[in-house]
Amino acid sequence: MPILNSTLQPAIANADLPAPVLFHPLKHHLGYIRTFISNHVRNRQQEIAPALQSIGRSQLDFYTGHLSPASIASEVILYLDRHQLLQPDAYLSYLSGRDNHYQTITLSDGTDWVLRWGVITDRYVHLHPARYASQTIRVKAVSLKTAIAATIAAQQLNTSIDLQLVNHVRAQWLYLPPLTVLTPTEGAGKLIVLLNQPENKNAT
Template sequence: MSSWLVDVTYCFVELKHTLVYSSYVYAYPLCNTMLQPAIANTALPAPILFHPLKHHLGYINEFVQKYNPAQLPALAQNLQSIGTSQLDFYTGTLQPIAIASEITDYLRQQNLLQPDAYLTYLSEHSHHYRIVNLSDGTAWVLRWGLIAERYVHIHPARYAAQTIRVKAVTLKTAIAATIAARQLSKPISLQFVNHVRAQWLYLPPLTSLESTSGAGKLIGLISGL
């Protein structure tokens, strides 16, 4: 196995500062650069905050296809930014820029694009979020964003049309294994995936790899198998 597969280190976000709006407290990361690459690479307009590496199949497909060994140090940071919880993964055809544009247009039409108006809009819901429907029939959640000037945090709604609900660790496994297989010209196998999980993600081995569920299903979606 090539040495570049092993040389991975993680950088963790440390929450230090808080910003108080009305009766709500929002934590701001001391170092918020971990979320920036996935945002900047899609050239989304402010104030949209969207993490396509976490929520958008089309973006991930492109991300995997264009990755090269020279970018390996940043890969650990990118995968870490996916988090540790469950997430909803959009499989539709709208590109991130189109999603952002539709949501921005909706907020502008409702006079909700300014921070104060948007925050009031969110606070009027008991759970401090809203759901909007886009042109392809998918539902998207609007929250308060924690990145400066990107206060409209969006992600697919839970169990919405054209989404898959997955564990973050499963998505990390699928992305890492697909990139490694492409770079090393290796076939995807249980042994190979478990090696990537151990060396890149510091995770225990999988007991099986099925094409219809879990990491195997996501690898198929990402790799086009």
């Protein structure tokens, strides 16, 4: 199996997920992102930007529930094992049963997750939240990157987040054009509010 772009590798390693699960929590998991922010407040922009770039530029589905990345991975592995689908050939056959080559399963918190074929060695169970599923929101990748960068920068500078700060990180960290308005109800502004809410301590 070919190796995917190496920018994804740190996100997998940092989440400490069991093989064969491939999951990019910096794109898809609110609790992980809050931890990422806390862990990188003392880092320089040059050390943070590559991880943010791994989020990409498309739309994505973003999980806001209480299950940790490790719990999500464990539940998926248990499901596949119970159905004799954990080995690569069986898993690939399972996905091939549909024309679009993916399957959807429901986890213990009622959220739906999409299973695809992963193309990183030993990480063939590619996992992400289902579109418009319970406890998920659909966001633009550039908005998510902006919100993460702005939150880290505000904590580094011990200041509040405003349009000037947001446009600074968009230009200097992310090489994105400036925003003309920042509102708490949409786009990057909505995600900034979400990332700065008190963290749910009940994640398992």
